[in-house]
Amino acid sequence: MSARRGATRKKKKVLSSVEKWRNKIWVEIKTPLYIDDKVLGETPASSEESIIGRTIKVDLMTLNGSFKDIHKLITFKVSELKGNVAHTEFFQYELSRDYLRSQIRNHRSRIDGIFNITLKDKSKLRITLTCVTMIRAKTSEKKEIRKIMYETLMEMIQDLTFEAFVSNLIENKFAETIQQKVEEFFPTKIMEVNKVKVLKLPERT
Numbered sequence: 001m002s003a004r005r006g007a008t009r010k011k012k013k014v015l016s017s018v019e020k021w022r023n024k025i026w027v028e029i030k031t032p033l034y035i036d037d038k039v040l041g042e043t044p045a046s047s048e049e050s051i052i053g054r055t056i057k058v059d060l061m062t063l064n065g066s067f068k069d070i071h072k073l074i075t076f077k078v079s080e081l082k083g084n085v086a087h088t089e090f091f092q093y094e095l096s097r098d099y100l101r102s103q104i105r106n107h108r109s110r111i112d113g114i115f116n117i118t119l120k121d122k123s124k125l126r127i128t129l130t131c132v133t134m135i136r137a138k139t140s141e142k143k144e145i146r147k148i149m150y151e152t153l154m155e156m157i158q159d160l161t162f163e164a165f166v167s168n169l170i171e172n173k174f175a176e177t178i179q180q181k182v183e184e185f186f187p188t189k190i191m192e193v194n195k196v197k198v199l200k201l202p203e204r205t
Contacts, residue, residue: 071099121202
């Protein structure tokens with residue numbers, strides 16, 4: 001291959017790459033209306049199909065400005081594109097691993113409860129609650145703590161829609177209320193919603 005032919009092909013590749021970028025549009029990504037319709041950032045997209053389903057993860061501090069929530073991470077998934085605005089749905093919530101690791105000590109116990117829940121609007125989620133006790137708990141005590149966690153959660157969600165659930169989650173209402181109930185039985189260091197994953201969104205009309 002001659003040097004001239006190689007240079008021509010290289011030039012064509014560069015031009016092809018430039019053309020691809022010219023055909024893309026910059027799309028603004030926003031949180032759902034039930035989370036204040038805030039701008040999360042921008043991303044390039046060549047078509048509606050190329051952006052639907054994309055996910056973006058941010059810490060809760062980005063949304064509420066509270067430094068104490070920097071270890072809480074929320075993932076949004078793009079569900080709709082209107083003009084140059086990509087609208088998202090809440091998809092997942094999780095705590096950073098470093099935060100949980102920092103709470104565990106030899107004299108404490110960690111109790112996890114993983115529950116599948118169905119809300120008033122038929123949406124479905126999987127929620128993991130994590131309790132760290134002040135002192136080591138016996139097996140029977142762990143079982144009772146897990147029971148209290150489940151019963152309190154079920155009582156709290158019985159009349160909630162998906163949007164109300166997410167609002168309560170972000171405002172830390174689940175963790176605070178469940179911790180109060182557990183502490184009536186056993187001293188706790190922390191009670192956290194460790195993880196939430198959407199299994200089924202409510203049907204939008």
